[in-house]
Amino acid sequence: DGGITQSPKYLFRKEGQNVTLSCEQNLNHDAMYWYRQDPGQGLRLIYYSQIVNDFQKGDIAEGYSVSREKKESFPLTVTSAQKNPTAFYLCASLQDDHGKLFFGSGTQLSVL
Amino acid sequence: GNSVTQMEGPVTLSEEAFLTINCTYTATGYPSLFWYVQYPGEGLQLLLKATKADDKGSNKGFEATYRKETTSFHLEKGSVQVSDSAVYFCALQMTTDSWGKLQFGAGTQVVVTP
Numbered sequence: 086d087g088g089i090t091q092s093p094k095y096l097f098r099k100e101g102q103n104v105t106l107s108c109e110q111n112l113n114h115d116a117m118y119w120y121r122q123d124p125g126q127g128l129r130l131i132y133y134s135q136i137v138n139d140f141q142k143g144d145i146a147e148g149y150s151v152s153r154e155k156k157e158s159f160p161l162t163v164t165s166a167q168k169n170p171t172a173f174y175l176c177a178s179l180q181d182d183h184g185k186l187f188f189g190s191g192t193q194l195s196v197l
Numbered sequence: 198g199n200s201v202t203q204m205e206g207p208v209t210l211s212e213e214a215f216l217t218i219n220c221t222y223t224a225t226g227y228p229s230l231f232w233y234v235q236y237p238g239e240g241l242q243l244l245l246k247a248t249k250a251d252d253k254g255s256n257k258g259f260e261a262t263y264r265k266e267t268t269s270f271h272l273e274k275g276s277v278q279v280s281d282s283a284v285y286f287c288a289l290q291m292t293t294d295s296w297g298k299l300q301f302g303a304g305t306q307v308v309v310t311p
Contacts, residue, residue: 128286179296184299185246
């Protein structure tokens with residue numbers, strides 16, 4: 086079955102550490118997105134990529150970095166510069182019919 | 198800037214009750230509007246959408262009508278089931294942006310009891 090796989094499901098970060106969240110899709114979608122979800126808040130866009138080897142900052146990119154070396158993969162690195170990283174992170178890809186996003190099941194990141 | 202405002206939850210209902218979740222938006226221009234649903238521990242799924250004024254989106258018994266005059270996109274279902282318990286997000290997308298750049302509301306938790 087086609088879909089988006091995020092791993093790990095739970096991740097813990099120590100002070101000063103960089104961590105990388107994995108996102109893989111087999112839907113053959115060009116565009117991929119990273120959103121952050123905080124309790125009681127809507128999702129906020131971190132980064133997005135519309136094509137391989139290209140990506141753009143979203144609304145809250147500071148403290149994060151991404152790469153897009155393959156169409157299927159869009160990993161997100163939460164750097165030590167992100168001072169409040171505890172959140173639920175959602176990866177999504179876009180089906181080309183005006184806004185339908187397919188989401189992965191998310192990664193919960195917590196700080197030790 | 199563009200924004201979406203949803204009614205606060207949780208909304209608690211008995212099975213077979215009528216559900217309404219209010220959503221209003223602020224946007225410069227004419228956005229497309231969406232409702233996404235998130236079941237516990239999962240990512241979001243598209244529930245329905247409308248791309249222009251007076252369009253009605255519908256899916257799985259849920260409906261929402263794009264009202265430009267009141268800048269609203271309220272979600273309704275006539276008879277809810279326990280399986281409808283979830284968090285519902287209203288979102289907008291500006292046609293000038295990448296299609297996946299959505300502005301989300303804060304979400305409304307719905308709890309349906311037997």
